[in-house]
Amino acid sequence: MVPVTTTESGSTIEPYLGAQLNAFRVRILASNRPGDLDGLCARHIMGDRADIGWDVDPLPDSWLADNAERLDDAGPLASVGYALTALTGIRPDMMPKARAALGRFMQRDHLRTGGPTFLHDTRTLLGIALVVLGVRPEMPEAATWLARTLSDPRLKPASRFHELIRSHVLTAVTGQPAEPVLTDTLSDPADLALVYWMIGQNTARLVDPADHRTLSRRVMRAVMQVDPAELTITQAALLASAASAITSVSIDQLLLSRTHLSLLLRRFPAAMRRWRWDSDDRIKEPIRWLITSEREIQDILWLVLRSVFDDVIDEDTNPKVGHGSTRADFGIPSLRLLVEVKYVYEGTAAEFKKIEQEIMIDSVAYLQRATLYDEIVVFIYDSTASVEHHDLTRDTLMKVPGIADVVIVSRPGVLAHGSSEPKAKKANATAAKTAPAKTTPAVRKAAPRAGTATRRTTTAAPTE
Numbered sequence: 001m002v003p004v005t006t007t008e009s010g011s012t013i014e015p016y017l018g019a020q021l022n023a024f025r026v027r028i029l030a031s032n033r034p035g036d037l038d039g040l041c042a043r044h045i046m047g048d049r050a051d052i053g054w055d056v057d058p059l060p061d062s063w064l065a066d067n068a069e070r071l072d073d074a075g076p077l078a079s080v081g082y083a084l085t086a087l088t089g090i091r092p093d094m095m096p097k098a099r100a101a102l103g104r105f106m107q108r109d110h111l112r113t114g115g116p117t118f119l120h121d122t123r124t125l126l127g128i129a130l131v132v133l134g135v136r137p138e139m140p141e142a143a144t145w146l147a148r149t150l151s152d153p154r155l156k157p158a159s160r161f162h163e164l165i166r167s168h169v170l171t172a173v174t175g176q177p178a179e180p181v182l183t184d185t186l187s188d189p190a191d192l193a194l195v196y197w198m199i200g201q202n203t204a205r206l207v208d209p210a211d212h213r214t215l216s217r218r219v220m221r222a223v224m225q226v227d228p229a230e231l232t233i234t235q236a237a238l239l240a241s242a243a244s245a246i247t248s249v250s251i252d253q254l255l256l257s258r259t260h261l262s263l264l265l266r267r268f269p270a271a272m273r274r275w276r277w278d279s280d281d282r283i284k285e286p287i288r289w290l291i292t293s294e295r296e297i298q299d300i301l302w303l304v305l306r307s308v309f310d311d312v313i314d315e316d317t318n319p320k321v322g323h324g325s326t327r328a329d330f331g332i333p334s335l336r337l338l339v340e341v342k343y344v345y346e347g348t349a350a351e352f353k354k355i356e357q358e359i360m361i362d363s364v365a366y367l368q369r370a371t372l373y374d375e376i377v378v379f380i381y382d383s384t385a386s387v388e389h390h391d392l393t394r395d396t397l398m399k400v401p402g403i404a405d406v407v408i409v410s411r412p413g414v415l416a417h418g419s420s421e422p423k424a425k426k427a428n429a430t431a432a433k434t435a436p437a438k439t440t441p442a443v444r445k446a447a448p449r450a451g452t453a454t455r456r457t458t459t460a461a462p463t464e
Contacts, residue, residue, distance in 0.1 A: 016224060017243075023228040024240035025051060031233045032056060035063045037075060038233035040082040041123040044130070045197060045237040046244075059083050059094065071101035074118035078127025084134035099135050106145050111154045119149065120158055122165050122234050129169045143173045160186070161235075164194050164204075171203040178205045183215050189222030190231065193238035200245070209313050213333055216246045258335055258377070258404055264304060265379050265407040271304075272412045291415065294343035297381045298329055301341060305330060328366050328376075336374040337404065338366050347384025352393045355380065360400055367402045375404035385410040 028046075031038035035058035043054050058079040067076040080098050105128075110117045118124040132142045149155070150170050157163035164181075171178055181195050181204045196219050198204035199212070206212055223243045228236055278286030291297065305312045313331040330339040340362065342355050363376055378397055382390070387410060394406040 017247075020224060020228070021240060021243060024236050024243075027228045027231065027236045028052065028233055028240065034058055034060060035067075035076075035079050037078060037123040037127065040079055041126055041234050042237035044082055044126065045234070046241045057083065071097060072104040074105070074121075074124045074128065077101050077105055077131060078118070078124045081127040081130035081132075081134060084130060095135070095138075098131055099139055102131050102135060102139065102142055106142065110149060111152055119155055119166075120162065122162070122232075125165060125169060129173060132173055147174050160188065160191050161194060164191065164198065168194075168198050168201065168203040172201070178203050180205055180207045182207060183211060183218070186218075189219075189226045190235040190238060192219050192222050193235070193242040196242040196245075197238055209311075212311060219243070220246055258337055258375070260308075261305075261332070261335065261337065261339075261377060262405045262407065264308060265301075265377070266409075268304075268379075268407075268409045269412070275412055275415065277412070277414045291381075291383065291411065294341060294381075297343055297379075298341050301330065301339070301379065305332070305339070309334065328362075328373075331373060333373075338373050338376045340366070340376055340378050342378065342380045344380060344382040344384055344386065347382065347386035347389070349389060352386075352389045356393055356396050359397055359403070363400055363402050375402055377404055378406045380406070380408040382408060382410045385413075 028039075028042045029052065031042065032052070032055050033039055034056060036056055039054075039056040040058065043056050046052070048054070058076075067079075070076055071080065077098075080094065080101070084094070084098060110119060118128055129146065132139075132146050136143055147170055150166050155166075157166060167179055170176070178198075181198075183192070183195060183206065186192050186195065192215065195204055196215060199206065199215075206215065219239075219242045223239050226239065228239075231239070276287050276289045278288060280286055291300075302312075302314060309332050311332060311334050313333070314329075328338040329341040331337070332339070340359060342359070344351060344355070359376075359378055366376055367373060380393070390408045394408055397403050397406045
């Protein structure tokens with residue numbers, strides 16, 4: 001979470017932030033005209049901002065009439081690119097014209113010695129890239145051409161900003177993984193805002209996900225200090241877009257707390273009502289989502305946590321204590337919380353005791369990283385539904401310093417413990433129907449875990 005209500009000195013900044021954002025808006029509105037490359041680029045960066053009524057669509061009849069003979073020039077072609085991919089109401093007759101114009105455009109030597117080309121103009125380069133992406137199904141060679149052109153050693157980046165734009169376009173047209181960016185090498189406000197935007201576009205990534213918070217702080221500081229009148233329209237759009245995104249996330253995160261996390265985890269059993277475990281006698285090809293280990297619970301929790309907390313970190317490695325280091329399952333820096341996940345295989349008192357001891361030991365190492373985390377929330381999934389041990393384990397762990405909450409849930413009743421083979425499940429179901437009163441639970445073969453031979457099976461009534 002990035003606080004946006006105070007500066008580093010502690011004074012309130014809401015009035016200044018509002019005035020600054022309005023100044024960005026006024027700067028951008030100066031280019032809010034049909035076909036204006038600055039306005040088109042700003043709209044592409046900012047999206048459909050509710051406080052800006054965009055009027056940059058370059059494809060009305062009057063614009064097409066004026067530019068029909070020069071669609072293969074960089075400016076008009078870039079305008080068509082923004083329209084093809086970002087604007088509504090695209091005219092179907094424009095696609096063949098765009099492909100023909102791009103084909104002619106590709107035949108030129110854009111790296112010839114002389115004046116600047118579209119490769120050095122951010123607005124035009126982004127627009128041409130959007131044309132390439134828009135026609136890629138029919139003209140896949142266009143993406144190869146643009147990637148080769150941008151990789152030509154004759155193209156010398158004019159600035160760090162231009163270098164970042166080039167990286168963004170290359171990643172977008174090639175589909176290659178995003179390159180890591182070292183944000184501590186950036187100082188210019190526009191560069192910081194551009195990296196923030198690229199991360200949202202999946203064309204850049206941070207070396208350490210935890211650095212996102214630091215980047216957000218630096219962007220907001222730049223937003224407050226820069227003079228919008230001295231920025232290009234593209235730079236103003238990037239800073240305004242980043243500020244809007246950061247403040248929205250900050251407000252959302254301010255409304256969240258550890259209580260919300262605990263409530264979310266406690267809703268796990270109710271949410272599992274829709275976990276897929278089809279019956280043999282009802283569906284021809286039944287589907288069963290097995291949960292047999294801790295990693296599968298981690299996967300489910302990741303989907304839940306990432307849907308709510310923007311800064312959740314998967315498997316956050318902690319500093320070494322002695323000769324080894326530990327790795328927490330999830331970290332949520334905005335709440336200063338770690339989430340530790342455990343899976344109960346056997347359901348014996350000895351296993352619950354072992355889990356308690358592991359958590360006690362790990363908690364010491366986890367909270368050594370005091371700069372990021374203060375507390376731990378423990379989530380235990382009991383595949384055996386041995387509820388008789390839950391209260392004792394929870395009470396024991398709640399006494400450990402640094403443990404904020406312990407949530408223990410049992411598997412759904414429809415998920416028979418240890419029944420991974422459909423035929424075995426069907427046979428057990430048939431036996432249950434014929435048995436007079438009580439059936440003997442099946443013995444499950446132990447999963448590959450050191451020191452275990454068999455696991456106790458607990459029979460639970462199916463739930464709806």
